[in-house]
Amino acid sequence: xxxxxxxxxxxxxxxxxxxxxxxxxxxxxxxxxxxxxxxxxxxxxxxxxxxxxxxxxxxxxxxxxxxxxxxxxxxxxxxxxxxxxxxxxxxxxxxxxxxxxxxxxxxxxxxxxxxxxxxxxxxxxxxxxxxxxxxxxxxxxxxxxxxxxxxxxxxxxxxxxxxxxxxxxxxxxxxxxxxxxxxxxxxxxxxxxxxxxxxxxxxxxxxxxxxxxxxxxxxxxxxxxxxxxxxxxxxxxxxxxxxxxxxxxxxxxxxxxxxxxxxxxxxxxxxxxxxxxxxxxxxxxxxxxxxxxxxxxxxxxxxxxxxxxxxxxxxxxxx
Amino acid sequence: xxxxxxxxxxxxxxxxxxxxxxxxxxxxxxxxxxxxxxxxxxxxxxxxxxxxxxxxxxxxxxxxxxxxxxxxxxxxxxxxxxxxxxxxxxxxxxxxxxxxxxxxxxxxxxxxxxxxxxxxxxxxxxxxxxxxxxxxxxxxxxxxxxxxxxxxxxxxxxxxxxxxxxxxxxxxxxxxxxxxxxxxxxxxxxxxxxxxxxxxxxxxxxxxxxxxxxxxxxxxxxxxxxxxxxxxxxxxxxxxxxxxxxxxxxxxxxxxxxxxxxxxxxxxxxxxxxxxxxxxxxxxxxxxxxxxxxxxxxxxxxxxxxxxxxxxxxxxxxxxxxxxxxxxxxxxxxxxxxxxxxxxxxxxxxxxxxxxxxxxxxxxxxxxxxxxxxxxxxxxxxxxxxxxxxxxxxxxxxxxxxxxxxxxxxxxxxxxxxxxxxxxxxxxxxxxxxxxxxxxxxxxxxxxxxxxxxxxxxxxxxxxxxxxxxxxxxxxxxxxx
Numbered sequence: 001x002x003x004x005x006x007x008x009x010x011x012x013x014x015x016x017x018x019x020x021x022x023x024x025x026x027x028x029x030x031x032x033x034x035x036x037x038x039x040x041x042x043x044x045x046x047x048x049x050x051x052x053x054x055x056x057x058x059x060x061x062x063x064x065x066x067x068x069x070x071x072x073x074x075x076x077x078x079x080x081x082x083x084x085x086x087x088x089x090x091x092x093x094x095x096x097x098x099x100x101x102x103x104x105x106x107x108x109x110x111x112x113x114x115x116x117x118x119x120x121x122x123x124x125x126x127x128x129x130x131x132x133x134x135x136x137x138x139x140x141x142x143x144x145x146x147x148x149x150x151x152x153x154x155x156x157x158x159x160x161x162x163x164x165x166x167x168x169x170x171x172x173x174x175x176x177x178x179x180x181x182x183x184x185x186x187x188x189x190x191x192x193x194x195x196x197x198x199x200x201x202x203x204x205x206x207x208x209x210x211x212x213x214x215x216x217x218x219x220x221x222x223x224x225x226x227x228x229x230x231x232x233x234x235x236x237x238x239x240x241x242x243x244x245x246x247x248x249x250x251x252x253x254x255x256x257x258x259x260x261x262x263x264x265x266x267x268x269x270x271x272x273x274x275x276x277x278x279x280x281x282x283x284x285x286x287x288x289x290x291x292x293x294x295x296x297x298x299x300x301x302x303x304x305x306x307x308x309x310x311x312x313x314x315x316x317x318x319x
Numbered sequence: 320x321x322x323x324x325x326x327x328x329x330x331x332x333x334x335x336x337x338x339x340x341x342x343x344x345x346x347x348x349x350x351x352x353x354x355x356x357x358x359x360x361x362x363x364x365x366x367x368x369x370x371x372x373x374x375x376x377x378x379x380x381x382x383x384x385x386x387x388x389x390x391x392x393x394x395x396x397x398x399x400x401x402x403x404x405x406x407x408x409x410x411x412x413x414x415x416x417x418x419x420x421x422x423x424x425x426x427x428x429x430x431x432x433x434x435x436x437x438x439x440x441x442x443x444x445x446x447x448x449x450x451x452x453x454x455x456x457x458x459x460x461x462x463x464x465x466x467x468x469x470x471x472x473x474x475x476x477x478x479x480x481x482x483x484x485x486x487x488x489x490x491x492x493x494x495x496x497x498x499x500x501x502x503x504x505x506x507x508x509x510x511x512x513x514x515x516x517x518x519x520x521x522x523x524x525x526x527x528x529x530x531x532x533x534x535x536x537x538x539x540x541x542x543x544x545x546x547x548x549x550x551x552x553x554x555x556x557x558x559x560x561x562x563x564x565x566x567x568x569x570x571x572x573x574x575x576x577x578x579x580x581x582x583x584x585x586x587x588x589x590x591x592x593x594x595x596x597x598x599x600x601x602x603x604x605x606x607x608x609x610x611x612x613x614x615x616x617x618x619x620x621x622x623x624x625x626x627x628x629x630x631x632x633x634x635x636x637x638x639x640x641x642x643x644x645x646x647x648x649x650x651x652x653x654x655x656x657x658x659x660x661x662x663x664x665x666x667x668x669x670x671x672x673x674x675x676x677x678x679x680x681x682x683x684x685x686x687x688x689x690x691x692x693x694x695x696x697x698x699x700x701x702x703x704x705x706x707x708x709x710x711x712x713x714x715x716x717x718x719x720x721x722x723x724x725x726x727x728x729x730x731x732x733x734x735x736x737x738x739x740x741x742x743x744x745x746x747x748x749x750x751x752x753x754x755x756x757x758x759x760x761x762x763x764x765x766x767x768x769x770x771x772x773x774x775x776x777x778x779x780x781x782x783x784x785x786x787x788x789x790x791x792x793x794x795x796x797x798x799x800x
Contacts (some may be wrong), residue, residue, distance in 0.1 A: 093331060093491055096358060105358075108379045109372040110489075 001085075001133075001237070002057055003029040004150045008310035019047065021064055028213055044069055048076065053317045055081045059088040059119025067115065067122045074126045079317060082123035083131040083147065086232075087183070088113045089120060089140050101252065101271050103183040103231035111180060129316045134234040135260035146260055147312065149237045151244045151304040155214060160245070165222040170202055172283055175223035175247070177208040177216055177238050185230030185252075188272040192279055201283050223247050225282055225289070230272050233257055235265060240304045243267075243296035248289040250278060262303065266295035329356040330786075333492035333509075335483055335502035339364040339382075343669065343700065344522060344556075345498055346375060347581045351773040352780070353377035360490050362483055383486055385479040480505045488512065494783060497550075500525035500543055507549045516783040519550035520576075524564060527692040529616055544568060552779050557698040557719045574779045578700050580707045581769035582673055587709050587761070591677040594637060598662065604635045605748065607713070608679035610672070611701050613642035616694060618685040618715070618735065620651055625741035627655040634745055637679060639664035676708035680753060684714040685735045698723075705729075706764045711756035713744060723767070728759040 002018040007029075009016035020030035021040050034040045044062035047054075054061070054073060059082070063069045074080055092104035092112050104110075113119065123130045123141060131147035138144050167173070174193065178184035186207075193205045206223060208216050220226065220242060226249040228239035233254030242249040243266065250268045258264060268287060270278040281287040302308075332352055336345055341363055349359040354377070365371065365382040373380050476484060483505045487495070496518040497506035503519060510517040526539035544567075547553060553573040555561035561575055595601045609619060619638060626636050638648060638661065645663050652661040667675050676682065682705035686694050698719045705712050706723075712730030714720045721732045731752075733744035765771070780786060 097329070097331070108374060109381065114489075 001028070001150050002055070003031070004152045004306045005055075005310055005313060006031065008150070008306035009314060011307070012310055012314060014314060017051075019043065019062075021060070021062070040064065048073060048078070051078070053079045053081070055083060055313065055317075057083045058085060059113050059115055059123075061122075065113070065115040065119075067118060070122050070126050079128050080126045081129055081131065081313075081316065082119070082127040083133070084119075084123070084137055084141065084144070085133045086137070087111050087116075089116060089123075089132065089137055091116075091140050094140075099233065099254070101231055101233070101254075101273075103185070103229070106185070106231065107182045111183065128319070131313075131316075134232070134236065135257040136232055136234045136254065138260065145316070147309060148303050149240045150306040150309050151237075151240050151300055152213075153244065153301070153305055155217060156241065156244045159214075159218055159221060162218070165218075167222060167224075171204045172202055172225070173204050173206055173223045174225045174227055174279070175206045175208060175220050175242075176227045177211075177220070183229065183231065185272055188230055188275055189227050192276040195276060196279060196283070201280070203279070203283060217241060217245070220245055220247060225250065225279075227251075227275075228267075230270065230275060235267060239265075239267060240300055244300035244304065246293045246297050248282075248292040248296070250275070250282075263299070265303075266292050266299050268292070329358075330493035331358045331360065331490065332494045332496055333487050333490050334359065334361045334496040334498060335487065335506055336361065336498040337364045337501045338498070339366040339369065341375070341380070342498070342522065343580075344576075344578055346378060347579075347769055347773075348496070348520070348576070348776055349378035350376045350581070351769075351776055354773075355777055355780075357494075357780075360492070362486050381486060383479070383482045385482060476504060476508060480508075484508050493785075494518065494780070496520060498522065500539060503543065503546045503550075507546045510549055516551040516785065517549055518552050518554065518779070518783070519547060520554045521560075521564065522556060522578075523693045523697075524560060529691040529694065551783055554776075554779065557696065559719050560693075560696045560698075563692065563696065572782075574775060576772050576776045576779070577703065577767065578698060579703045579767055579769040579772045580673070580700075581773075582707060584670065585673040585707065587677070587707065587764075589677075591674045593671075593675050593678040594664070595678070597664075601635060601662075603633065605631075605633050605681070605750070606635055606637055606679040607681045607683050607745065607748075608637045608639060608676065608710070609683045609685065609701075610639045610676060610704065611699065613638060613640045613645045613648065615644055615647075616687070616690055617644075618687040619644070619648055621687075621735065621738060621741055622683065622685050623648060623651045623655060623657065623661055624738045625735075625745060626652075626657045626660050628738065628742035629660075629745050631746055632660075634660060634748070636661045636683070637664050638662070639666065639675065641666040673704060673708045676704050676710050679710055680750075681730070681748060682708075682710040682712045684712060684717065684720055685741070686715055686717055687736050688716050689736055703767055706760060706767045709757050709760040709764060711753045711760070713748070727763045727766070728756065729764075730756050 002020070006016040006018040017031040018029075019032040019034075020028070021034045032043060034043050040063065047062055048069070059065065059067075061067045061070050070080060090104070090112070092107065092110055095102045095104040120141060130141050130144045132138055132141060132144045133147060133149050135146055138146060176184070176186065176189055178186045181187065189205070193203055196203050206219065208219050211219070224247075226239070226242040226247050228235050228242070228249055228251040230252045233252060234257050235249070235251040235253065239249045239251050248268065250270045252271045253265070253267060253269045268278060268282070278287070282289060334345060334349060336342070338345065341361070345361065349361055353359045358379075359377065360379045360381060363380055363382050365384040369382055371382050371384065483502065487505065487509045491513065492509070492515060494516050495506045495509050497503050498520050499522050506517050506519065509515075526536050526543055531539070547568050547570065551572060553564070553570050554576050555564055555573065556575070556578050558575050561573055564570065565573055594606055609617070609622065611617075613619065622636060626634070638645070648661075649663055652658050682701065684699060684701060686697055686699070688695055695717060696719055697717055702712070702720055702723065706729060712724050714724055714730065714732055715735035716732055724730045724732055731744065731748075734740040735744065
């Protein structure tokens with residue numbers, strides 16, 4: 001996401017660069033990477049001199065989870081922004097104890113960032129503006145601003161220009177791409193699909209894991225329906241990309257969070273308890289998927305296109 | 320296994336135990352609390368082939384790997400050495416030296432030597448000794464008055480305890496539930512940091528274990544005395560043991576949760592005959608069953624000796640369980656010539672145990688009444704297993720077990736510390752009496768089931784500070800199904 005936003009900001013005439021200090025198995029593009037501690041340190045020193053604005057993701061800074069460089073950067077007059085995306089800020093205990101459906105209740109071992117409290121404190125103290133990528137995170141960081149996920153439309157458009165994948169019209173393919181099965185509620189989907197298959201519905205589940213981002217997006221295109229996260233209460237990057245590709249998508253949207261979106265997302269709402277019924281409705285044609293296919297790309301372009309998002313970031317940087 | 324939670328969880332309980340193979344009582348309690356809407360996380364000991372994280376029933380188990388915290392062992396050892404040196408200096412200062420009781424050069428006072436020169440040398444040494452003592456006195460006073468208050472904020476936890484503390488802090492419990500004394504100091508440290516209630520669950524009187532040296536026993540008792548006051552509630556396994564502990568530490572808030580069995584999969588109405596199926600030579604025999612840990616303190620050698628004196632040929636003693644002492648018992652049975660009437664049976668998994676218990680004719684609890692406090696006032700797991708399996712009981716005169724067995728007519732009580740009396744009790748077993756006992760067990764055994772005990776546990780939890788806050792006690796029900 002940082003790479004996509006930096007590219008969009010460059011297109012708007014700003015010298016923005018993305019830096020990833022650890023390997024990411026999705027192979028998201030980044031302008032700079034580092035593989036050793038000495039390299040990280042050298043880059044931190046160089047970037048501190050070179051840049052005026054720092055937009056940190058996942059509660060990490062140039063020196064990683066230690067956040068040791070945040071205070072010196074602030075003292076040097078650099079503008080600091082934090083951007084949280086999930087387990088880096090979500091208070092799992094509050095979530096578990098407040099909401100009847102939550103990813104944290106099922107998450108064990110707990111996947112919360114070990115420096116979550118430290119990152120929250122740093123963000124509150126040094127962050128000029130703090131961004132969150134999904135509305136469920138707003139409650140964990142006072143004065144945070146919702147900055148939806150940026151979809152790489154260059155990649156989406158390139159893949160959409162490729163010949164369409166072959167599909168078996170007799171099979172109904174559901175695609176699901178969990179980064180973490182516990183958090184996404186994958187088990188509920190597996191159970192629901194198994195029950196539907198036992199009832200002889202022609203349904204097929206395509207689980208996409210451990211693929212590069214570009215390969216995964218290519219595979220998403222072949223699906224009739226996508227299932228994003230079933231526990232968190234807001235939709236993730238996967239749903240945003242599926243909407244951009246025009247694939248109808250199921251996700252669990254917590255009722256109190258829907259109002260945080262500028263417009264209601266064209267998604268099918270389902271939680272673990274209603275998932276099987278919703279899937280059955282889709283399979284039997286009771287849920288009309290056509291309008292969702294049509295509405296998805298335009299919604300994604302309005303809400304998740306990197307250019308408006310980059311513009312919003314620049315406005316925040318300039319404030 | 321993922322589950323749909325039909326409601327938001329109430330509060331988080333973090334349980335602490337050093338157990339690697341987790342005690343049934345802990346899992347029962349965890350399951351009960353989870354059923355009542357608590358989120359239960361158990362920090363347990365780690366084992367080689369065991370996963371670090373697993374979910375047993377509804378209890379989230381996190382095994383704390385001591386080795387992970389030993390990475391910094393050299394540094395920690397250095398720190399501990401410094402701490403101990405400082406600690407020695409911080410001991411309360413000795414009384415100011417008295418010349419009459421002084422020692423010189425580390426030796427006790429000798430008769431004054433004769434002669435002026437010798438006297439002068441002696442006086443010089445005496446002045447030096449006094450000077451050194453005075454210096455030590457002043458130093459100790461300074462440390463005691465100034466440095467100790469600062470250092471007392473540093474708790475004295477081992478590396479493994481620090482591991483538990485660190486994980487406990489990560490989970491931010493609303494209630495800390497400590498199982499047995501080894502984890503009490505960690506529980507107290509967690510309570511001090513998080514200001515949440517502490518439950519101290521004593522599965523036994525830990526410092527009274529027979530295998531401990533007197534010195535260690537004294538040390539553990541001091542440790543328990545030091546920390547037990549921090550517990551918001553102390554739980555014991557029976558009222559007799561609780562009375563002893565309550566008197567020892569002047570406890571105010573305490574309760575009893577017995578070691579009852581929760582076995583929803585076991586059908587007590589069914590007839591089981593698993594021993595005779597596994598060992599055909601047992602057909603037509605009356606089976607006396609001991610089950611559990613096989614150890615010297617279980618008085619099993621007396622049972623083997625007694626079997627050698629029993630003239631009835633239809634009695635067979637089954638010793639089912641685990642423990643190295645089984646080998647000794649086997650040799651004893653061989654020496655006594657009763658290998659045909661004393662059979663050692665391997666331990667059975669927990670989910671099959673009750674079906675084996677129910678396959679015997681009499682359950683034996685032979686623990687000696689002449690041993691330590693824990694043995695004397697025991698309410699052993701097997702008592703509840705036998706009751707659940709509706710197995711008539713033959714027991715020694717252990718106060719708690721005797722009270723249960725005689726009050727409800729669940730079996731026979733005899734002096735099993737005497738071999739002749741033991742043999743007589745075995746000889747006197749009558750089949751018609753056993754069926755009467757079985758009827759009484761079927762009628763009143765429910766009183767000793769886990770379903771009764773879990774109500775006690777939940778009542779103790781509800782009485783904890785902060786548990787009656789508005790909104791805390793009632794789970795949020797889910798409107799949408």
